[in-house]
Amino acid sequence: MRNRVITVALLGGMACLLVFSLSFARMDHREFKKSKPAECLECHKASGVMPNHGPFFLKDHRLLAKRANNNCYDCHEQSYCIDCHKGGGVEPDVKKSTSRTGEYMPTTHRSDFISVHSVKAMDNPQNCYRCHQASFCQDCHSKANRGMMRIKSHQRTGNTQIFQWNADHAAEARRSLQTCEACHPEADVCIQCHSSGKVNPHPRNWRDIKDKYRSESGGRTCKKCHITY
Amino acid sequence: MGVKVWRWVFTLFLMLPVFLANAWGAELKVTSSTHYLWYQDILTSDNERDIAEYLRINVTKLDKEGKVNIYAYGRASKQISSSEDYQGRLYYFYLDYRDALNGFLDLRAGRTYVNAAAISGLIDGAYVDLKKVGPVGVTLFGGRDVRFQEKKEISVRGDAITGGSVYLDTLLNTHLEVSYARKYNDTNTARENVGFDFTTTPLSRVNLYGYVKYDLIAEATNELLLGMKFNPFQSLIVRGEYYESYPTFDTDSIYSIFAVNQYKEKSIKAEYVLNERCQLSAGYAREEFNDGATADLYEVGFTVKPIQDLQLDVSYEARNGYAGQLKGIRGRAAYRLLNKATIMAGADYDDFRREDSRNGYAKKYWGGLDWEITKNISTVVRVEDNMTYNYDHSYQGLFALNLKF
Numbered sequence: 001m002r003n004r005v006i007t008v009a010l011l012g013g014m015a016c017l018l019v020f021s022l023s024f025a026r027m028d029h030r031e032f033k034k035s036k037p038a039e040c041l042e043c044h045k046a047s048g049v050m051p052n053h054g055p056f057f058l059k060d061h062r063l064l065a066k067r068a069n070n071n072c073y074d075c076h077e078q079s080y081c082i083d084c085h086k087g088g089g090v091e092p093d094v095k096k097s098t099s100r101t102g103e104y105m106p107t108t109h110r111s112d113f114i115s116v117h118s119v120k121a122m123d124n125p126q127n128c129y130r131c132h133q134a135s136f137c138q139d140c141h142s143k144a145n146r147g148m149m150r151i152k153s154h155q156r157t158g159n160t161q162i163f164q165w166n167a168d169h170a171a172e173a174r175r176s177l178q179t180c181e182a183c184h185p186e187a188d189v190c191i192q193c194h195s196s197g198k199v200n201p202h203p204r205n206w207r208d209i210k211d212k213y214r215s216e217s218g219g220r221t222c223k224k225c226h227i228t229y
Numbered sequence: 230m231g232v233k234v235w236r237w238v239f240t241l242f243l244m245l246p247v248f249l250a251n252a253w254g255a256e257l258k259v260t261s262s263t264h265y266l267w268y269q270d271i272l273t274s275d276n277e278r279d280i281a282e283y284l285r286i287n288v289t290k291l292d293k294e295g296k297v298n299i300y301a302y303g304r305a306s307k308q309i310s311s312s313e314d315y316q317g318r319l320y321y322f323y324l325d326y327r328d329a330l331n332g333f334l335d336l337r338a339g340r341t342y343v344n345a346a347a348i349s350g351l352i353d354g355a356y357v358d359l360k361k362v363g364p365v366g367v368t369l370f371g372g373r374d375v376r377f378q379e380k381k382e383i384s385v386r387g388d389a390i391t392g393g394s395v396y397l398d399t400l401l402n403t404h405l406e407v408s409y410a411r412k413y414n415d416t417n418t419a420r421e422n423v424g425f426d427f428t429t430t431p432l433s434r435v436n437l438y439g440y441v442k443y444d445l446i447a448e449a450t451n452e453l454l455l456g457m458k459f460n461p462f463q464s465l466i467v468r469g470e471y472y473e474s475y476p477t478f479d480t481d482s483i484y485s486i487f488a489v490n491q492y493k494e495k496s497i498k499a500e501y502v503l504n505e506r507c508q509l510s511a512g513y514a515r516e517e518f519n520d521g522a523t524a525d526l527y528e529v530g531f532t533v534k535p536i537q538d539l540q541l542d543v544s545y546e547a548r549n550g551y552a553g554q555l556k557g558i559r560g561r562a563a564y565r566l567l568n569k570a571t572i573m574a575g576a577d578y579d580d581f582r583r584e585d586s587r588n589g590y591a592k593k594y595w596g597g598l599d600w601e602i603t604k605n606i607s608t609v610v611r612v613e614d615n616m617t618y619n620y621d622h623s624y625q626g627l628f629a630l631n632l633k634f
Binding site: 065087088126173175186 | 260262264266268269270271272273277279281283284285287300302304306308318320321335341342344345346349351358360366368376377378379380383394396398402404406417418419424426428430436438440446447448449451452454458460463466472474476478480481482483484485486487488489490492494498500505508510512514516518519520522524526530532548551552553554555557559561571573575577578579581583587589591592593595597598599609610611613615616617618619625627629631
């Protein structure tokens with residue numbers, strides 16, 4: 001119901017604006033392809049188009065690029081996006097480093113990114129998934145020595161394979177569930193305590209949404225914990 | 230995809246544009262970049278060497294007006310330090326028909342990148358933009374979802390993306406867009422999203438923007454961004470942003486059933502152009518992870534050109550709070566030599582404290598050369614020394630030869 005209300009509200013708002021719409025066509029910028037960003041100001045000075053391609057454009061550009069009928073393709077080929085987002089390299093940039101598998105890395109990845117990534121990944125956890133599949137994390141974490149990670153919520157007891165699941169683990173998991181997925185892709189270790197009849201892991205609105213998950217996954221997810229569902 | 234299939238795809242990739250260029254008298258532009266890389270795989274400690282060939286082919290002006298074009302881009306790579314087989318990625322290969330039907334329609338068909346507020350990805354299918362349906366435009370897209378991992382393609386039959394959007398950009402300096410998308414994993418619906426995106430400049434020096442991505446299956450706002458840019462005078466831009474996200478997962482992931490917390494971020498940033506030779510930037514963000522966990526992020530940077538052909542970029546970042554601390558400085562110098570070559574060098578220094586885990590510092594020193602030998606031939610060389618938590622020195626480098634014809 002909630003989603004219908006939002007969709008209708010958004011479409012309604014758009015319809016209202018249409019009533020007041022003026023005839024305005026987006027300008028083709030292909031002829032300015034070779035201009036320097038500073039030269040853009042000659043036309044755009046106080047014209048209602050904010051200067052862009054500045055120091056924060058690495059983060060900002062996705063807002064412009066997501067829009068239909070955007071200007072990006074007037075100057076950039078699709079390979080310009082692909083070279084960062086999908087590991088391309090047809091226009092090698094001397095400023096950019098390569099990953100441990102020889103893939104081109106954007107400059108957001110700082111030195112010793114293997115050590116730093118767990119901190120950086122928390123600065124908006126969604127950012128990693130703009131370029132990487134969840135399985136990208138598993139590729140390393142399945143090979144790495146997990147005992148070395150010393151994760152706050154489940155420290156190993158001495159040299160044993162017994163982990164102390166302290167009170168922090170629930171808070172950590174809720175804040176960054178994707179990081180759990182990196183080492184436990186099938187959540188087998190979670191299910192030991194969170195399966196049917198044990199500690200309930202579901203979100204508050206689970207009653208409202210569970211039927212969708214059941215039907216869309218064909219019950220495969222439910223079967224991991226529930227005999228009947 | 231099997232090796233035999235790849236051979237067919239690459240043969241088609243190489244031959245079809247050449248054939249079309251000859252048959253239609255179209256313009257053919259080929260960009261080739263051959264890379265030799267050496268690096269250390271820090272998980273195995275092995276020193277690896279790869280060769281990779283990147284090839285981009287543009288066949289343009291297939292019609293008189295130059296509206297019909299074909300674009301193709303792919304890579305073949307081989308790790309020569311091991312017995313690993315050849316790997317391939319076809320990034321895109323599509324027919325582009327711009328401004329068809331008197332500017333009414335843009336069409337891309339084949340393997341192409343699609344990007345909307347509701348979803349983004351690489352598809353084997355089509356993207357259609359009907360630009361003038363009354364005052365609005367309508368986009369429709371759909372096709373097989375192409376996913377890459379470890380230098381190869383991992384999609385299976387039944388992985389797909391479909392969607393579309395309705396947008397309004399006939400209002401001066403305003404763009405409004407509502408998009409809808411579905412992602413399928415092996416024919417099952419994995420995601421169903423609605424996106425809303427807007428930007429408007431009601432006053433010449435004030436810009437409001439934002440977007441929402443709503444997950445219809447989880448009934449949760451996956452991402453929300455609201456921002457305002459203020460341009461009090463030409464050389465200064467100040468912005469404030471509010472962002473929140475709530476992680477959602479594909480329906481076939483066991484993680485979709487777990488409760489999660491919302492992440493919130495409030496930030497303010499400023500960019501200042503002092504003069505043609507000096508630009509400054511600064512930013513602060515407050516991150517909130519729920520249950521009282523927070524972090525503060527500060528960043529400052531400047532770009533200066535002390536002399537005509539020399540540019541220096543320096544940035545400093547400090548983060549303190551949940552998940553760890555990080556203080557990092559990065560510097561880079563680029564000198565343009567005789568308008569033919571750029572010599573660059575840089576250094577990174579990061580001091581990090583991961584929460585209850587490893588502490589240490591990391592350094593990176595690198596140098597490189599980008600040399601335009603002739604109009605159509607250029608080369609890039611980069612060497613890098615990394616001093617990391619695991620290694621005193623880890624060297625890596627790249628040599629690339631670029632040809633355009």
